[in-house]
Amino acid sequence: MLSKRSAVLALTALAPMAWGTTYIVTSEFLPDGRPLLGAILRALPAGLVLLLLTRRLPQGAWWWKSAVLGTLNIGAFFALLFVAAYLLPGGLAAAVGAVQPLIVAFLASRFLSERLTLAVVAAGAAGILGVALLVVQSQAQPDPVGVLAALGGAASMALGIVLSKKWGQPDAPLAVTSWQLVAGGIVLIPLLLLVEGLPDEGFSLENVAGFAYLSLVGTAFAYTVWYRGIQMLPAGSLSFLGLLSPVVAVLVGWAALGQSLAVGQILGGVIVLASLGIVLFGHRPANTETGVRPLLKSGTRQLLRRH
Numbered sequence: 001m002l003s004k005r006s007a008v009l010a011l012t013a014l015a016p017m018a019w020g021t022t023y024i025v026t027s028e029f030l031p032d033g034r035p036l037l038g039a040i041l042r043a044l045p046a047g048l049v050l051l052l053l054t055r056r057l058p059q060g061a062w063w064w065k066s067a068v069l070g071t072l073n074i075g076a077f078f079a080l081l082f083v084a085a086y087l088l089p090g091g092l093a094a095a096v097g098a099v100q101p102l103i104v105a106f107l108a109s110r111f112l113s114e115r116l117t118l119a120v121v122a123a124g125a126a127g128i129l130g131v132a133l134l135v136v137q138s139q140a141q142p143d144p145v146g147v148l149a150a151l152g153g154a155a156s157m158a159l160g161i162v163l164s165k166k167w168g169q170p171d172a173p174l175a176v177t178s179w180q181l182v183a184g185g186i187v188l189i190p191l192l193l194l195v196e197g198l199p200d201e202g203f204s205l206e207n208v209a210g211f212a213y214l215s216l217v218g219t220a221f222a223y224t225v226w227y228r229g230i231q232m233l234p235a236g237s238l239s240f241l242g243l244l245s246p247v248v249a250v251l252v253g254w255a256a257l258g259q260s261l262a263v264g265q266i267l268g269g270v271i272v273l274a275s276l277g278i279v280l281f282g283h284r285p286a287n288t289e290t291g292v293r294p295l296l297k298s299g300t301r302q303l304l305r306r307h
Contacts, residue, residue, distance in 0.1 A: 008233060012226060015223065015229070016241050016243070017248045019222060020252065025218075026082065026086070029206045029213075030211070032086070034196060036191055039078035039185075042218070043078055043182075044182065045215045047178050047182035047183075050178035053178075054171075059170065065167055070181065072157065073157055073180055076156040084096070084147075087143040087149065088150065092142060092147075094131055094135050094249055095128070095246070096154070098132075098154075099124075101279075103154060105120050107158060107235075108165070108234070112235055122278075126278075127275040130269065133265060133271065134269050158239065161239060162235055164227065173231075180223070181219065229241075241276070244272075246272070250265060
């Protein structure tokens with residue numbers, strides 16, 4: 001039988017696996033050149049549905065905390081994700097975003113007192129290399145704006161993960177998820193009106209199907225299990241699950257679009273899974289402090305003994 005920790009990991013892993021389908025849905029089903037509209041229609045309907053189901057509103061400080069987390073985890077992240085998806089090949093966008101686990105690990109060591117070790121840093125670097133081998137094609141031409149958008153999205157969600165862990169959850173995951181999705185969608189509305197404007201034409205059935213899938217599966221469900229995982233797992237370890245997203249993106253492209261799967265890509269996938277295994281199963285420190293602090297405390301004890 002699965003241990004409780006393994007069960008939580010398995011359930012939480014469904015979130016980045018669902019996010020891995022974002023690139024193919026964006027390119028095949030959504031209208032071109034509407035990243036902000038796409039972000040709003042992905043977040044706001046999902047948030048309203050969950051809000052109707054839970055019928056729970058934030059209390060006290062959680063009004064502004066929900067706004068901050070909604071902006072970081074949803075509003076800014078979705079907008080930047082869609083910009084990156086439109087301007088970069090899906091693989092390149094995923095490779096740039098693979099830096100997120102390292103950002104989370106560093107922030108968690110500073111603000112959550114989670115242990116930052118050489119093994120975690122090495123696994124993060126290996127994860128970036130694995131994703132690059134997995135998804136980046138030699139003919140890909142990076143767009144500077146797209147690269148900055150992918151980096152900004154990774155940093156935004158990394159900070160959101162750490163703050164979510166630090167602040168905890170005052171209510172059930174469904175309720176907390178609904179607050180952030182609604183806040184993130186609302187934050188983007190003024191930007192949509194200023195930058196893109198309202199659409200001139202209606203949506204096709206393909207567009208509606210794409211938005212419905214991303215909103216219900218890739219957002220409502222995925223973020224609910226993700227926030228649940230944040231509260232039950234160390235933030236630094238949890239963030240490595242995000243590396244599953246590009247793995248799924250490549251497999252979906254291979255299975256659904258007939259894209260080729262080269263030996264180098266298979267090697268990259270193996271490296272990604274190995275880095276996940278190191279962090280999630282091979283590195284389970286009992287001490288939650290950073291790798292430097294225990295050494296400092298040990299040295300201090302030795303000095304006290306001498307004097």
